[in-house]
Amino acid sequence: MKGIHSIFLACFLASAFACFFASAFDPSPLQDFCVAIDDPNNGVFVNGKFCKDPKLAVADDFFFSGLNKHGNTSNRVGSNVTTVNVGQIPGLNTLGISLVRIDYAPYGGQNPPHTHPRGTEILVVVQGTLYVGFVTSNPENRLITKILYPGDVFVFPIGLIHFQFNVGNTAAVAFAGLSSQNAGVITIANAVFGSNPPINPDVLTKAFQLDKNVVTQLQSLF
Numbered sequence: 650m651k652g653i654h655s656i657f658l659a660c661f662l663a664s665a666f667a668c669f670f671a672s673a674f675d676p677s678p679l680q681d682f683c684v685a686i687d688d689p690n691n692g693v694f695v696n697g698k699f700c701k702d703p704k705l706a707v708a709d710d711f712f713f714s715g716l717n718k719h720g721n722t723s724n725r726v727g728s729n730v731t732t733v734n735v736g737q738i739p740g741l742n743t744l745g746i747s748l749v750r751i752d753y754a755p756y757g758g759q760n761p762p763h764t765h766p767r768g769t770e771i772l773v774v775v776q777g778t779l780y781v782g783f784v785t786s787n788p789e790n791r792l793i794t795k796i797l798y799p800g801d802v803f804v805f806p807i808g809l810i811h812f813q814f815n816v817g818n819t820a821a822v823a824f825a826g827l828s829s830q831n832a833g834v835i836t837i838a839n840a841v842f843g844s845n846p847p848i849n850p851d852v853l854t855k856a857f858q859l860d861k862n863v864v865t866q867l868q869s870l871f
Contacts (some may be wrong), residue, residue, distance in 0.1 A: 654815040684710045685735055685742035701744065711740035720752035722820070727758030728813075735830040744747055747830055751823045753777065753815035768832030770805040770825050772813070774798060777821025783811035797823075808839060843871030 683700040701710070722728025734747035741747060747768070751760055760840050773780070774797045782794030783805050796816065797803055805811040807828070814822045841853065844863075850864045857864070 682706065682740055684742045688690065701739075706713055706740070707760060711738060713737050716748075716750045717823070718751065719820075719822075722752050722754035722758055726761050727754035727815070728752060728760050732828075736833070740835075741830045743830070744797045745828060745830060747827045747832060749825050749827070751813065751825065753779070753813070753821040753823075755820055756815060756818055758815040758821065761838060763836040764808055764810050764830040765805075765829075765833055765834055766808055766822045767826040768829035769807040770811070770827050770832070771802060772797075772805070772823050774800070774821065774823045774827040775804045777815055777819055778817035779821055779823065780814045780816045781805075781812065785809065795871050802819040838867075842867045 651690040659684075681703065684703075684706050686701045688699075694826050707794060708743050716733065718731075726794055727792045731752075732747070733749065746761075751772075753759065761824040776799060779797045780794065781797055781803050782792055785791040785793070786809065793804055813816050813823065841848065850861055850868065853859070853864045854861045
C-alpha cells in the first residue's frame with residue numbers, strides 16, 4: 650500500500666506541476682482554431698474565450714497584409730513596430746504565437762529597453778546591423794549582447810529586459826516571432842517615468858540615486 654501511495658503522490662505532483670507550467674503560458678487549444686470575436690451573442694465560449702462558430706470562419710480570419718511596408722521611424726526613439734497579434738488576426742486566438750516587424754532609423758534608431766511579460770521573442774535581421782541584448786534577472790543583472798547582421802537570429806527570453814539598437818548608417822529591418830497571441834510590452838522608461846498617475850518623485854530619486862530635479866524633468870518628457 651505504501652508503494653501505491655508513493656506512486657499516486659508522484660503522479661499527483663507531476664500533474665500539479667504540469668498544470669502550473671501550462672497555465673504560465675497561453676493555453677493549448679482544445680479545437681482546430683478559435684477565431685476571437687467581440688460580441689458574445691454571436692459566439693460560443695471555448696477555452697476561456699468567446700469564439701466564432703468554426704463553420705463561419707473565413708480566410709480573412711487568418712490573414713493580415715502589410716508587413717512589406719516600411720514603418721515611420723520619425724519619432725523620439727527612431728523606430729516603428731508593426732504588430733500582428735490576435736488584435737489583427739483573430740484566428741491567432743489560443744494558438745500562442747504572434748509576429749512583429751520592426752523598422753529602425755539609420756544609426757541610433759532603437760527599440761528601447763522593454764520586456765514582454767507573456768512571451769519569448771525570436772528575432773531575425775533582414776536589413777542593416779543591430780546591436781541587441783538582454784539583461785538577466787537579479788542578483789547578477791548580466792548583460793548578454795551581440796551584433797547582428799542580415800540573416801542572423803537572436804532570442805530574448807520571456808520577461809527579461811531587452812533592446813535593439815541600429816549601429817549601421819542605413820535603415821534596418823527585423824522581424825520577430827513571440828510565443829503568445831498577445832505577448833504584451835512594457836517599455837521601461839515609459840512605465841517608470843511616464844506612469845499615470847506619476848510615481849512619487851521621491852521614490853524614483855532614491856531608487857535611481859538621481860537628483861530630484863532630474864527625475865521631475867524625466868517625468869515631464871514621458
